[in-house]
Each structure stands twice: as structure tokens, then as C-alpha cells.
Amino acid sequence: MTTRYNPPNISDFVKRQHLFMVLDKNFHKQNFLITGQAAQGKTTFVASYLQRSQDPVLWYHLSEDDCDHTKLFDRLVRGINEQSGIEGEEREMTIPGSILGTEEGLLRHIEGLSAILKTLSSPLTIVLDDLETVHEISSGFRLIKGLLNDRFENLRFFLLSRNIPPFNIPRLKTGHTFFTLNNEDLAFTLDETRSFFAGKAIGNTVDVERIHKITDGWAGGLTLVSESLRQFKKLQPLPERLSSEVFNFFSREIYRILPDQIREFLIKTSVLHTIDLEIVNHLFEPVSALEILTELEKRNLFIQRIDSDTKWPKFKYHNLFRNFLLQDLLKTKGSRAQKKLNQKVGQLFWERKDHEQAMNYFVEADAYSDIVHIIKIKGTDYIINNKMSWLKKWISHLPDETIDNDPWLIFFRTMTRRIRGGKKNIKAFRKAFFLFDQVSDIRGMLLSIGYLIEASVFIRQPSGLILEWIKKGEKLLQNIRGKNRYPWARTLLWQQIGLGYIAGDGNIPKGVSACQNAILLGRQINNADLMFNASITMTFGYVQAGDFVNARQMLSKIKGITREGQNPEYRALKSIVDIDFALKNGRFNTVKELLTRSEADIEKFGLIFLYPGFVEAEALHLVYIRKFDEARQMADHLNDFSILEGNDFYKGISHR
Structure with a gap:
């Protein structure tokens, strides 16, 4: 283990x-x-x-x-x-x-x-x-x-x-x-302070009581006094109060008498969040790093061994001590040397194929070219795995002028605000698409137009505008038909085209066909996420068309690629499909429970593309229980929604 x-x-x-x-x-x-x-x-x-x-x-x-x-x-x-x-x-x-x-x-x-x-x-x-x-x-x-x-x-x-x-x-x-x-x-009690200094060369009981009073039981202060006793063989003059605020002053007295080689080792390794001996051995001339760190650990000098049973144990400086060392590094070596050291550490992690750690140090070094290099290599992987916070963190360190004319950086920055970017995302994805087009970057075009369709659906753009981008996407896919390239991007675009047709344009047959293509490609590349999303979108299309038989069959298939109850899209859609069955069997209390459950998932997880289907299910429930005025109000609400959306399909649903 x-x-x-x-x-x-x-x-x-x-x-x-x-x-x-x-x-x-x-x-x-x-x-x-x-x-x-x-x-x-x-x-x-x-x-x-x-x-x-x-x-x-x-x-x-x-x-x-x-x-x-x-x-x-x-x-x-x-x-x-x-x-x-x-x-x-x-x-x-x-x-x-x-x-x-x-x-x-x-x-x-x-x-x-x-x-x-x-x-x-x-x-x-x-x-x-x-x-x-x-x-x-x-x-x-x-x-x-x-x-x-x-x-x-x-x-x-x-x-x-x-x-x-x-x-x-x-x-x-x-x-x-x-x-x-x-x-x-x-805070240490007086008795605990006595236990701490038991066996150490301290003068008398009065000294222990004085130390306890000055430190106010602060463990860090007791450690500093103990180290001072070890080095100076007697109790040195102490300030009136020894707390974390005066840590730098007191620890410098201990630090300054350490051998030059150890001081150099300490300040350089302070750039490491975790002291990894494999990395340390590449930073220094031959030096017994493990021996130095083990000795500091024995003296309780603000260092912890956090991984002890491996060939290369890892250590961690206490944050207070590390900050002190970083200040000394900046003072003695300067900011340029500090950045150069961070960049070197980043390169070592990159060579070790640990790009996340590498990026942390490149950010500290303001190494923009290295940051851009890793973003372009790893950015799509982070989109696939939904790790947008990392992309956001990395891109935020780049100057705007570095980003604004690079289509991949524009695309990745826009993806970091995919959920909350609104109309700003439409503009950015369009710019990225046209820049990709200028350099014939097919993968970039596939991805940018796919997310452009999704953004148009999510912020409720008119059907005509969504259809315009769908046609561009279809043409792009047609041009690379038969070429086994960019499988994830092609699958993503087919799934988004399906979403655009079903939730944006109301063309259920074409939407179902696009989703079938996405499911087929997703199976070929073994990507359960895209298969799941395409299956959910396809099921939603069947629900919109009133085809609950096919919808129920799709839900059975989806159950094979997801854990029961794990995905809110699955839960919400299953509730809507189960509502149809419960209505036909007169189980109206069950219908109320299913409506409540579905509405909770739609609101909690922002599943706005399911909202029209939910409204229709609620209206049908009101019809079944003979609350016709309330049912008419729900239909009017859906009609108003369709006018606001510019979506004739939802308008048709409101009248059926």
C-alpha cells in the first residue's frame, strides 16, 4: 500500500x-x-x-x-x-x-x-x-x-x-x-512545558516558568528556545514576548550560525512545496540531502517527513519556516535568481511527466512560453476531464496580448467561463473559429463550433442562429468524412449538433440521427461521457416528440453506462418518462413526487434544456387531475417561453 x-x-x-x-x-x-x-x-x-x-x-x-x-x-x-x-x-x-x-x-x-x-x-x-x-x-x-x-x-x-x-x-x-x-x-500548559524541556540543558525551574510566560505556551516558541539551547549551550536573552510575529528575528539568530552549505541548501529547497529528494538531487552538487533533512527533523526544526516508507522520502517545511527561508532567498539571491530556480524545478517536473507540478513552478517563474507550451499540449485533456479550474489558473497568468491573437488560447480561456460566460462566449468562440479557419486547424474548428452550438442553446439564442452554426458544423464533418482523425472532437461536435437540433431547432429526427453518430463514435473511442451525453440528448428528443416507448428503451441503455442515480440528467429524464407511465395508470401521488424530484435536479444542476419537457409534463398532470385553468396557464407559460427563445418547436408543444 x-x-x-x-x-x-x-x-x-x-x-x-x-x-x-x-x-x-x-x-x-x-x-x-x-x-x-x-x-x-x-x-x-x-x-x-x-x-x-x-x-x-x-x-x-x-x-x-x-x-x-x-x-x-x-x-x-x-x-x-x-x-x-x-x-x-x-x-x-x-x-x-x-x-x-x-x-x-x-x-x-x-x-x-x-x-x-x-x-x-x-x-x-x-x-x-x-x-x-x-x-x-x-x-x-x-x-x-x-x-x-x-x-x-x-x-x-x-x-x-x-x-x-x-x-x-x-x-x-x-x-x-x-x-x-x-x-x-x-497552548502548552506549564506542566507540558516542563515535560518539553525535560532532559534539556536548562538552568532551573524559574527559567522554565519564564519561558512558558514569554511564549504563552506557543509550541513554535518552545522549539526555537530548545534549538537555541542546543546551539549556544545556555539560555540566550529572550524578548518580552516570543510569538509567531517575531519568528523571523529569533530564528535568524539560530539560522545564521549554520554552515554555509546547509543554509544554501535550505534557501534553495524552500521553493519546493514538498521536498522531493529526486528533484533535490538534480538541483545541487553532490550533497547528502537526506542526511541534512533527517538531522533537521530530529531537532524538530520545523520540518516534517510526510512520506516515510519509500525509496525517496518526501519532507515538508513548516509554512512559517518556509516563508522565512523564501524571504532570505529573495534577499540574498534576488527575484531573478528565485524565478530562474523555479523555472529549473518546473523543467525537472516536466521531464518527469508531471505537468501539473511543472506548471505551478512555471507560474512562479513567470515563464510564459513554458506555460503556453503546456496549455497547448494538455489543455484539451483538461476539457475532456472537466478540470477547468486548472486552465483558468494557468491562463490567468498570461498577458492579454499573448492570448488575444492565438486561437487555442482564446478557446481555452473561453472554456474556463463556459458555464457563466453568456453572450461573451458566443463572440469568443466565433473569433477562435475564424482564426482556426485561417490556419486550417481542423481540430480547433471542430471544437470551437461544437461549443458555439452548445453556448447558443444554453443562452437561448434564436433557432435560426443555432441552425446556421449547425450547418457549418455538418459541412466541416462532411469534409473530413472517412478520415480517422480527431475522434474526440468529431464525437463532441456530433453530440452538440444533436443538442442544437433537439433543444434549439426542434428538428427531432435530425437530432436523433446526430446523437446516434455521436454514440457510435463514442463507443469506438471508449468515451463513456460523450456516449452518456449523446444518449441523454437523444432520450430528451424522444420525450419532446412524445415517444415514451423509445425514451424508456434509451434509459435502459443509459443505465448500462452510468451508476444508477449518479447523473442528475438521467434522474430528471427518468422522472419525466416515469411521469407518463404513472399518469396513464392513475398514480397521481407518484406523479407529484416525480415532478418534485425532476424539478429539483433541473434547478439544482442548471438542466435548462430539460425545462420545456418538465413544463409539459406538469401541464399534463394538471389536465389529468382536471385542473384545466392551471394547465392552460402552464401552456401559456411555455408559449411565452418559446416566443422569448425564438423557438417554434416549443410553441408547437405548448399548443398540443
């Missing part, structure tokens, strides 16, 4: 028995929030507490990367599966990369992860360390909040943060599922 999710390796720690007892009394609760200033001992305390338990622990060191909910979702699922010993196809838990709604996909990921956690058959503890690195407005943070609002029988969450996150803590505590320890709770 891999060790990347193991708790950090800790040694020579003070057992904090009174805090252990507090947690023991509250261990029936699900969520534990531990907050405290930098170097307050949060990680060591929780790791030492969980050592006492036989239950498995997954420990995640969060970073800014986890602001992207898709990245955090993948990490959490991977760890859970590895812990459970799940392998092969069973391990795959993916959310469709290309979705048919206007919601960004976050709610789907929350639902999917909650479903996994509710199936846990034995106790599991998940620790999310460094929570403060996940921005409060990010989708990753909202994923965490969504999980905390749910209940899981065999799960405990520990969240460790410097800051108090904006959770509704009083409400969570009311539910008796939430417990918190804060900075004051974590």
Missing part, C-alpha cells in the same frame, strides 16, 4: 493527555476543527492522538491546488480507494467531464463523494491539514463545506487550520456533529 496519505512521522513529542481526554469525550462526533496560529502544534497533536487508535487514517496536506474541487475530489477518492484496497475498474469514480447543465459540476462531485463515504463499511478518519491554503471562495472549499453538512456513519473528519474558516459553526454544533479546539486550547 502506498504511504502518501499516511499521517506525518512524529517523534519526541509531549503526550498532551488532558487534550486527549477532551477528544475522547467527544469522539462520537463526526467533525473536528482544530485551529491555531502557525507552529502551534496542530499537526503533531492530532497525529499523536490518532496514533492511539487502530482505525485507519488518511492524511491530506492541502495546498492551493486543492482550491480546484476536481483536483481535491480526485485526491480524496484515490486515497479512499487505496485505503480500501479497491483496484482496477472498481477504483474509477469519475464525474462526467462534459456535462449538459449550467452548474459548474461542484454539486455533482459533492454527491459522488458523499455516496462513496456513505458506503464505508468500517471506521475511517480523514485529516485535512493546512485548510487555510484552500481559499474560502474556491470550489474546493465549497466541496469541503458540502461534506461537513452531511452525515456519515463510519467517518470522522479532522480539519487543521491557522484561521477560523467561515463555517456556520453554531449551527453545526447544534447538530451535535461538530467539535472545535482553538489556539488557546492548544
Whole structure:
């Protein structure tokens, strides 16, 4: 089993028995929030507490990367599966990369992860360390909040943060599922301070009491004093108050007497978010990196071993210490050298085929040409896997003039706002398409026109405009017919043409035909997402045509390529189809439940293309229960909707 999710390796720690007892009394609760200033001992305390338990622990060191909910979702699922010993196809838990709604996909990921956690058959503890690195407005943070609002029988969450996150803590505590320890709770008591210095060369009891008073029980301050004693053999003059705010001043006194080689090693490795010895060995002349890091670890000098059982163990500097080292790097080497070092690290990760890590360092280095190079190679993969937050992060670092005349960069930037870009997306996709056309970039043309059709449907453009782009797409596909090139882009375009015909133009037969082409191509390239979306669109076409027999058959086929209940499109459409069957059998209470369920999914996940079908189903229900005036109002509403859309097909539905 891999060790990347193991708790950090800790040694020579003070057992904090009174805090252990507090947690023991509250261990029936699900969520534990531990907050405290930098170097307050949060990680060591929780790791030492969980050592006492036989239950498995997954420990995640969060970073800014986890602001992207898709990245955090993948990490959490991977760890859970590895812990459970799940392998092969069973391990795959993916959310469709290309979705048919206007919601960004976050709610789907929350639902999917909650479903996994509710199936846990034995106790599991998940620790999310460094929570403060996940921005409060990010989708990753909202994923965490969504999980905390749910209940899981065999799960405990520990969240460790410097800051108090904006959770509704009083409400969570009311539910008796939430417990918190804060900075004051974590402060070392006088007895614990005595235990910390037991066996160390300290003068007398008065000195320990003075240290405790000056540090106010701050674990980082105790470590600094301990290191000072080790180096200077006696207690040095101390400031009136030793806290994280004066960390730089006090640690510099210790840092400045280290050998030059070690100082050089420390400041250069500070650019690494995680100290990877394989990378370190390429950054320096022959040096015993493992020996240096192990010695620092033994001295508790603000470093943790976070992956201990591999050939190349990984370490992590404490954020406070790393920031201190980065400041010294900038001061002694200058910003140019710092950027050059980041670029070199990025190139090493790129050579190791770790493009995500490489990009992080290229961004730090403002290495625009390297950023563009990776975006153009990997951008389409991120679209396929719906990892738009990464594209958005990368492209946001590029100057506008770099983007504005490059069709691929225009296309990728527009895709990052695909859900919320509105009419601005129409303009951008058109510009990208015409620029691709000028250089005969067929793949770019296929993709830009496909998403142009989708954007036109989602923002309710007139049928004539949607049809114009459909015709261009069909002509493009005809021109490359018989050529086995760009299979994913061709499949995507056929699926979007189907969506355009069915939800935008009302030509059901042509829409069904386009979807059939997409399903056939999707099967050839083994892309379940595109097969699913084309099947859903095709089923919707049958529903719009009132052909519930074929719609029900399609839903049976869809069930084979998706987990029951996982996809809101499937759930909403199945409810609409089941409504027809229930109406014909007079089960009107069932119809009401199905309408409520379908409406909830349509609203929650932005499935606006299903809205007309839902309105028609609701109107039919009102007819069946003889509420004719209300049914007429629903028909008028759909008629008004069709006029607003410029869609004669919906107008026809409102009159049938």
C-alpha cells in the first residue's frame, strides 16, 4: 500500500493527555476543527492522538491546488480507494467531464463523494491539514463545506487550520456533529512545558516558568528556545514576548550560525512545496540531502517527513519556516535568481511527466512560453476531464496580448467561463473559429463550433442562429468524412449538433440521427461521457416528440453506462418518462413526487434544456387531475417561453 496519505512521522513529542481526554469525550462526533496560529502544534497533536487508535487514517496536506474541487475530489477518492484496497475498474469514480447543465459540476462531485463515504463499511478518519491554503471562495472549499453538512456513519473528519474558516459553526454544533479546539486550547500548559524541556540543558525551574510566560505556551516558541539551547549551550536573552510575529528575528539568530552549505541548501529547497529528494538531487552538487533533512527533523526544526516508507522520502517545511527561508532567498539571491530556480524545478517536473507540478513552478517563474507550451499540449485533456479550474489558473497568468491573437488560447480561456460566460462566449468562440479557419486547424474548428452550438442553446439564442452554426458544423464533418482523425472532437461536435437540433431547432429526427453518430463514435473511442451525453440528448428528443416507448428503451441503455442515480440528467429524464407511465395508470401521488424530484435536479444542476419537457409534463398532470385553468396557464407559460427563445418547436408543444 502506498504511504502518501499516511499521517506525518512524529517523534519526541509531549503526550498532551488532558487534550486527549477532551477528544475522547467527544469522539462520537463526526467533525473536528482544530485551529491555531502557525507552529502551534496542530499537526503533531492530532497525529499523536490518532496514533492511539487502530482505525485507519488518511492524511491530506492541502495546498492551493486543492482550491480546484476536481483536483481535491480526485485526491480524496484515490486515497479512499487505496485505503480500501479497491483496484482496477472498481477504483474509477469519475464525474462526467462534459456535462449538459449550467452548474459548474461542484454539486455533482459533492454527491459522488458523499455516496462513496456513505458506503464505508468500517471506521475511517480523514485529516485535512493546512485548510487555510484552500481559499474560502474556491470550489474546493465549497466541496469541503458540502461534506461537513452531511452525515456519515463510519467517518470522522479532522480539519487543521491557522484561521477560523467561515463555517456556520453554531449551527453545526447544534447538530451535535461538530467539535472545535482553538489556539488557546492548544497552548502548552506549564506542566507540558516542563515535560518539553525535560532532559534539556536548562538552568532551573524559574527559567522554565519564564519561558512558558514569554511564549504563552506557543509550541513554535518552545522549539526555537530548545534549538537555541542546543546551539549556544545556555539560555540566550529572550524578548518580552516570543510569538509567531517575531519568528523571523529569533530564528535568524539560530539560522545564521549554520554552515554555509546547509543554509544554501535550505534557501534553495524552500521553493519546493514538498521536498522531493529526486528533484533535490538534480538541483545541487553532490550533497547528502537526506542526511541534512533527517538531522533537521530530529531537532524538530520545523520540518516534517510526510512520506516515510519509500525509496525517496518526501519532507515538508513548516509554512512559517518556509516563508522565512523564501524571504532570505529573495534577499540574498534576488527575484531573478528565485524565478530562474523555479523555472529549473518546473523543467525537472516536466521531464518527469508531471505537468501539473511543472506548471505551478512555471507560474512562479513567470515563464510564459513554458506555460503556453503546456496549455497547448494538455489543455484539451483538461476539457475532456472537466478540470477547468486548472486552465483558468494557468491562463490567468498570461498577458492579454499573448492570448488575444492565438486561437487555442482564446478557446481555452473561453472554456474556463463556459458555464457563466453568456453572450461573451458566443463572440469568443466565433473569433477562435475564424482564426482556426485561417490556419486550417481542423481540430480547433471542430471544437470551437461544437461549443458555439452548445453556448447558443444554453443562452437561448434564436433557432435560426443555432441552425446556421449547425450547418457549418455538418459541412466541416462532411469534409473530413472517412478520415480517422480527431475522434474526440468529431464525437463532441456530433453530440452538440444533436443538442442544437433537439433543444434549439426542434428538428427531432435530425437530432436523433446526430446523437446516434455521436454514440457510435463514442463507443469506438471508449468515451463513456460523450456516449452518456449523446444518449441523454437523444432520450430528451424522444420525450419532446412524445415517444415514451423509445425514451424508456434509451434509459435502459443509459443505465448500462452510468451508476444508477449518479447523473442528475438521467434522474430528471427518468422522472419525466416515469411521469407518463404513472399518469396513464392513475398514480397521481407518484406523479407529484416525480415532478418534485425532476424539478429539483433541473434547478439544482442548471438542466435548462430539460425545462420545456418538465413544463409539459406538469401541464399534463394538471389536465389529468382536471385542473384545466392551471394547465392552460402552464401552456401559456411555455408559449411565452418559446416566443422569448425564438423557438417554434416549443410553441408547437405548448399548443398540443
